[in-house]
Amino acid sequence: MVDARPISSFVDGESIYSSGERAGQAYRVEFGAVRVYRVLANGRRQILAFHFGGSWFGLQNESQHRSTAEAIGVTGVKSINLQENPHAWQGLLPAVLENFLSSQEHQLVIGRQSAVERVxxxxxEMSQHSAHSHRFELFMPRMDVADYLGLTIETVSRSLTxxxxxxxxxxxxxxxxxxxxxxxxxxxxL
Amino acid sequence: MVDARPISSFVDGESIYSSGERAGQAYRVEFGAVRVYRVLANGRRQILAFHFGGSWFGLQNESQHRSTAEAIGVTGVKSINLQENPHAWQGLLPAVLENFLSSQEHQLVIGRQSAVERVxxxxxEMSQHSAHSHRFELFMPRMDVADYLGLTIETVSRSLTxxxxxxxxxxxxxxxxxxxxxxxxxxxxL
DNA sequence: CGACTTGTTGATGTATCTCAAATCGCGTGG
DNA sequence: CCACGCGATTTGAGATACATCAACAAGTCG
Structure with missing residues (x-):
C-alpha cells in the first residue's frame, strides 16, 4: 500500500529522479513542492509542472525517465514501485488524467498568451494551491517561474511590476x- | 466491446464533440485525422493535439468537455460510452499516458523553441505518422499548423521557406x- | 477558364529577449 | 541590533524575432 511506505525527504534542489534514469515508480508529494522539467541540448529548460501536497508525479509507461524531478525546499515524497505492484496503476488513473489536464491547460497558456497574461x-494557479488564496508566498525563484512560463526572468519581473x-x-x-x-x-x- | 461498435463518419471540419458539451465517451480515430483545440475568449485558438489512425482522444474525467474535436478531412471514429462501461477505463490507461506524454513534448516545443525549430x-512529428517518412502530405491547412505551434500562418510559411x-x-x-x-x-x- | 480560397512574400510595428547595471533582501558575524 | 556581503530581483537601453497589415501568387473547384 502507498500509505504504508515511508516518506522520503529531500532538500532544496535535490533530484527525486533524473532524465535517463530507469523508471518504474510513481511518486506523491506529501509536503513541500516538486518541479518536473526537461532540458534541451542548448541548455534551454522547460518546467513541465509544479506539484504540491497530494499530487502524483513521475507517472509514465516507458522504461526511462525523460524528465527530471527536483524538490523545491524541503520536500517529502512517497513512492510506489509499479513493477512490484502493477495493479496499482488502476488507482492512479485519476492522477494521470489530472496531470494530463494540467498539461493541456498549460499548453494554452504558453501557446497563446502574452507575458502579463501568463504571469x-x-x-x-499558485493561489489555488495556497491556504490563503489572496495572500501567499511563492515557493520557487523567478528562474523557475520563467522556465515554467516560457519567458525570461526579466520579463517575469516586469510583468509582476x-x-x-x-x-x-x-x-x-x-x-x-x-x-x-x-x-x-x-x-x-481569458 | 470497442471493436463491435460501428464507425461514425465525419466530413472535413465537422465537430466530434464540442467545448461545453456533456462528456462521457472515449474516441478512437479509425481513418482520417482529428484536431483537438480550445479557444480563448479573445478568439485565439490553441490546437492541443492532432490525432491519427489508432489514436485515442477525448479522454477525460470531467462531466463537460473543455475542448472541441473536429475532423480533418473525411474521418472515421469509434467511441466507447464510459458511463455504461466504466471498466473500459482500465484498457485506456496506456492511451491516456500516451496523450499525456505527447502533451508534455509539445509543451517543450511551444515553450522553448524558435519558430523554425517548432516547424x-x-x-x-507528421512524418512519423505517414507511410513514407521522407515524403508525405500535410492533412491540415497552415492555420492549423500555426495554432498548433503557437505561431501565425505567415511565420509558419516563412519558416518552411x-x-x-x-x-x-x-x-x-x-x-x-x-x-x-x-x-x-x-x-x-534539440 | 475565371472566382475563390489558401498560401507566400514584403514592409513595418512591437513584445520579448539580451546585455548591463542598480537595488533589494536575507543570512552572517561583529 | 546593525553592518556587511552575496545571490536574487528589478530596472534600463538596445537588439531581434515574431506579429501585423497589405499585396501578390498559387492552388482548387465550379
Whole structure:
C-alpha cells in the first residue's frame, strides 16, 4: 500500500529522479513542492509542472525517465514501485488524467498568451494551491517561474511590476504575493 | 466491446464533440485525422493535439468537455460510452499516458523553441505518422499548423521557406513535404 | 477558364529577449 | 541590533524575432 511506505525527504534542489534514469515508480508529494522539467541540448529548460501536497508525479509507461524531478525546499515524497505492484496503476488513473489536464491547460497558456497574461495565470494557479488564496508566498525563484512560463526572468519581473502598478497585486518581498483584484486577474487570463 | 461498435463518419471540419458539451465517451480515430483545440475568449485558438489512425482522444474525467474535436478531412471514429462501461477505463490507461506524454513534448516545443525549430519539430512529428517518412502530405491547412505551434500562418510559411532555402526540405504544392536532410532536421529540434 | 480560397512574400510595428547595471533582501558575524 | 556581503530581483537601453497589415501568387473547384 502507498500509505504504508515511508516518506522520503529531500532538500532544496535535490533530484527525486533524473532524465535517463530507469523508471518504474510513481511518486506523491506529501509536503513541500516538486518541479518536473526537461532540458534541451542548448541548455534551454522547460518546467513541465509544479506539484504540491497530494499530487502524483513521475507517472509514465516507458522504461526511462525523460524528465527530471527536483524538490523545491524541503520536500517529502512517497513512492510506489509499479513493477512490484502493477495493479496499482488502476488507482492512479485519476492522477494521470489530472496531470494530463494540467498539461493541456498549460499548453494554452504558453501557446497563446502574452507575458502579463501568463504571469497572471501563474499567480492564480499558485493561489489555488495556497491556504490563503489572496495572500501567499511563492515557493520557487523567478528562474523557475520563467522556465515554467516560457519567458525570461526579466520579463517575469516586469510583468509582476506591471500588475503591481495597475493595483491588481501587491508584492511583499521577493516571494510574497497579495492579490488585490482577484476578478481582474482572472479576466486577464481569458 | 470497442471493436463491435460501428464507425461514425465525419466530413472535413465537422465537430466530434464540442467545448461545453456533456462528456462521457472515449474516441478512437479509425481513418482520417482529428484536431483537438480550445479557444480563448479573445478568439485565439490553441490546437492541443492532432490525432491519427489508432489514436485515442477525448479522454477525460470531467462531466463537460473543455475542448472541441473536429475532423480533418473525411474521418472515421469509434467511441466507447464510459458511463455504461466504466471498466473500459482500465484498457485506456496506456492511451491516456500516451496523450499525456505527447502533451508534455509539445509543451517543450511551444515553450522553448524558435519558430523554425517548432516547424521542424512539427514536420518530424507528421512524418512519423505517414507511410513514407521522407515524403508525405500535410492533412491540415497552415492555420492549423500555426495554432498548433503557437505561431501565425505567415511565420509558419516563412519558416518552411527558410528550411526549403537551406535545402533541408522540398515543398510540393501547398501540402506536400519532402524531407531531404532528415538528420539536419532532427538536430534542429534539440 | 475565371472566382475563390489558401498560401507566400514584403514592409513595418512591437513584445520579448539580451546585455548591463542598480537595488533589494536575507543570512552572517561583529 | 546593525553592518556587511552575496545571490536574487528589478530596472534600463538596445537588439531581434515574431506579429501585423497589405499585396501578390498559387492552388482548387465550379
Amino acid at each position: 497572471a495565470a501563474f499567480l492564480l 506591471k500588475l503591481k502598478n495597475k493595483g491588481i497585486i501587491r508584492l511583499h518581498g521577493a516571494r510574497g504575493i497579495e492579490i488585490v483584484e482577484y476578478g481582474v486577474l482572472q479576466r486577464l487570463c | 521542424a519539430a512539427f514536420l518530424l 527558410k528550411l526549403k532555402n537551406k535545402g533541408i526540405i522540398r515543398l510540393h504544392g501547398a501540402r506536400g513535404i519532402e524531407i531531404v536532410e532528415y538528420g539536419v532536421l532532427q538536430r534542429l529540434c
